[in-house]
Amino acid sequence: MEQYQASILVGVTVGFLARLYLLKVDYRQYPSYPHGYVTHISFGFIAAAIGAVAIPAIMKPDFTAVTFLALAATQFREVRRMERETLGKLDESELVPRGNDYIEGIARVFEARNYLVMAVAMVSSLVTYLVDWPYGVAAGVIAQIIAIKLMSGEVVGDIAEVIPSQPVFNGALLTVGGIVIMNIGLPEHREKVLKEGLSALIKPKDDNARATLDNLGQRQAILHVAAALLGSKREIGEWEFAPLIRKDINTGVLAIFLLPIEPDMECLIEAINRVPVLESSKRRPLASRVGRQAAD
Amino acid sequence: MSTQPKETVLAIVALGHGKVAGGGAPVFIVEDKEQLEKVSLYLSRVLNGAIHDLENGVYIIVGH
Numbered sequence: 001m002e003q004y005q006a007s008i009l010v011g012v013t014v015g016f017l018a019r020l021y022l023l024k025v026d027y028r029q030y031p032s033y034p035h036g037y038v039t040h041i042s043f044g045f046i047a048a049a050i051g052a053v054a055i056p057a058i059m060k061p062d063f064t065a066v067t068f069l070a071l072a073a074t075q076f077r078e079v080r081r082m083e084r085e086t087l088g089k090l091d092e093s094e095l096v097p098r099g100n101d102y103i104e105g106i107a108r109v110f111e112a113r114n115y116l117v118m119a120v121a122m123v124s125s126l127v128t129y130l131v132d133w134p135y136g137v138a139a140g141v142i143a144q145i146i147a148i149k150l151m152s153g154e155v156v157g158d159i160a161e162v163i164p165s166q167p168v169f170n171g172a173l174l175t176v177g178g179i180v181i182m183n184i185g186l187p188e189h190r191e192k193v194l195k196e197g198l199s200a201l202i203k204p205k206d207d208n209a210r211a212t213l214d215n216l217g218q219r220q221a222i223l224h225v226a227a228a229l230l231g232s233k234r235e236i237g238e239w240e241f242a243p244l245i246r247k248d249i250n251t252g253v254l255a256i257f258l259l260p261i262e263p264d265m266e267c268l269i270e271a272i273n274r275v276p277v278l279e280s281s282k283r284r285p286l287a288s289r290v291g292r293q294a295a296d
Numbered sequence: 297m298s299t300q301p302k303e304t305v306l307a308i309v310a311l312g313h314g315k316v317a318g319g320g321a322p323v324f325i326v327e328d329k330e331q332l333e334k335v336s337l338y339l340s341r342v343l344n345g346a347i348h349d350l351e352n353g354v355y356i357i358v359g360h
Contacts, residue, residue, distance in 0.1 A: 172349035185347030239346030
């Protein structure tokens with residue numbers, strides 16, 4: 001009996017700590033409302049508990065008890081729905097919204113994290129049951145490290161090169177690297193844009209990257225992150241100062257323009273480099289024979 | 297993000313007569329360049345639209 005207790009205790013603790021750690025590394029995507037933390041931490045605790053009792057349940061043996069793992073899956077799908085709805089609602093009041101694709105990506109990550117926590121808890125409770133608790137903790141930590149490695153996806157910096165650029169006016173047309181961003185009517189607005197605007201070019205490294213960056217959701221995510229980190233002077237009714245991203249249809253290069261609160265080019269490039277590549281916008285035409293042939 | 301166009305011309309500000317005819321949007325005729333910019337700015341703020349320059353003395357206020 002004591003063996004079960006140790007096993008469950010270690011599983012729950014390690015799993016719960018795993019969830020806390022995942023919350024911490026997620027500062028960029030987290031909407032940072034305190035009740036959100038409470039919700040996710042409690043869900044994480046439940047996930048850890050379910051993962052931790054699975055092994056003792058089998059050993060006891062009480063095989064039917066394992067069926068509640070299925071129940072857990074339904075519960076955690078709720079997490080995704082909840083996160084999607086909350087972020088979707090909050091997005092309506094953002095001047096530079098995240099966009100549906102980014103929200104869907106975040107929601108999916110939150111759901112997946114609970115399964116990860118469950119797996120970590122299960123591994124550490126299994127090892128605790130078979131060997132001893134210090135080994136159980138160590139196994140949990142290793143499982144967690146593997147999980148983080150597996151879950152960390154690509155960022156824009158991996159698939160594209162971001163280079164600084166200067167906004168230039170061609171008549172009333174604002175252009176960045178020859179790519180037309182928009183038509184700005186008033187001379188005083190043009191002056192402000194030239195003086196304070198930041199712009200950069202995002203050059204995809206290959207055809208896969210080009211297809212991925214074509215996606216509007218991916219572009220919106222880049223804009224959102226850039227505006228969130230550097231600030232944006234965008235205001236209701238002042239469309240001239242809205243951050244925009246446009247593509248050169250011939251080369252696939254993206255031009256981003258932003259009127260930031262903190263005009264710091266290095267930060268802009270760093271911010272763009274760190275935007276996650278959204279799962280939903282990822283395209284890989286080069287993975288197919290036709291795509292490779294078409295690419296020559 | 298939708299790719300469908302939903303831009304509408306909310307108002308047209310023209311420097312002098314003869315450049316704009318008909319259409320659905322109200323046309324404001326002004327006398328000089330200063331007026332052109334001022335009226336455009338006011339209209340854009342009231343109508344919550346963006347000012348675009350057609351570079352022929354005509355500004356249009358477009359809702360995006």
